[in-house]
Amino acid sequence: NHDTPPGDRRPFLRLLDYILPLLEKRDVNHFFAFPVSDKFAPGYSQIIKKPMDFSTMKAKLKRGEYGDIHAFQDDFELMCTNAMTYNTQDTIYYKMAKKLLTIGKCLFTPDKLIPMRDQLP
Numbered sequence: 001n002h003d004t005p006p007g008d009r010r011p012f013l014r015l016l017d018y019i020l021p022l023l024e025k026r027d028v029n030h031f032f033a034f035p036v037s038d039k040f041a042p043g044y045s046q047i048i049k050k051p052m053d054f055s056t057m058k059a060k061l062k063r064g065e066y067g068d069i070h071a072f073q074d075d076f077e078l079m080c081t082n083a084m085t086y087n088t089q090d091t092i093y094y095k096m097a098k099k100l101l102t103i104g105k106c107l108f109t110p111d112k113l114i115p116m117r118d119q120l121p
């Protein structure tokens with residue numbers, strides 16, 4: 001809105017600037033760092049209609065496309081569920097997706113978010 005000072009980065013957006021790197025760090029093999037290519041994942045674009053990855057989320061965050069924290073959480077969960085849809089349970093991708101989902105769910109709980117808000121630089 002017009003009366004928001006230009007520097008205003010709504011507290012929840014600053015929270016996302018803080019949370020995104022925390023989640024990326026847990027993806028140690030960078031399996032979720034960039035869009036999955038059909039070259040390495042045959043038929044991926046036919047099976048997964050809404051691909052998502054950390055680089056896309058970072059770009060959306062920078063472009064101010066996340067109106068609230070829930071939209072960010074939805075993309076994070078989409079990224080994980082895509083991997084659990086395309087890959088079978090015995091794969092490293094499925095297992096990493098499951099782990100990230102658990103970490104994300106824990107991070108996004110209010111009792112974790114509220115104390116973070118006070119720690120923001």
Ligand SMILES: COc1ccc(C(=O)NC2CCC2)cc1-c1cc(C(C)=O)n2cccnc12
Nearest residue numbers: 030031032033034035036040041083086087093
């Ligand atoms: C950005 O995506 C990737 C980047 C790098 C790698 C990779 O280093 N794979 C090597 C570990 C065994 C081959 C895998 C992926 C990858 C992610 C995924 C996901 C997230 O489904 N994937 C699925 C099938 C085949 N490859 C992948």
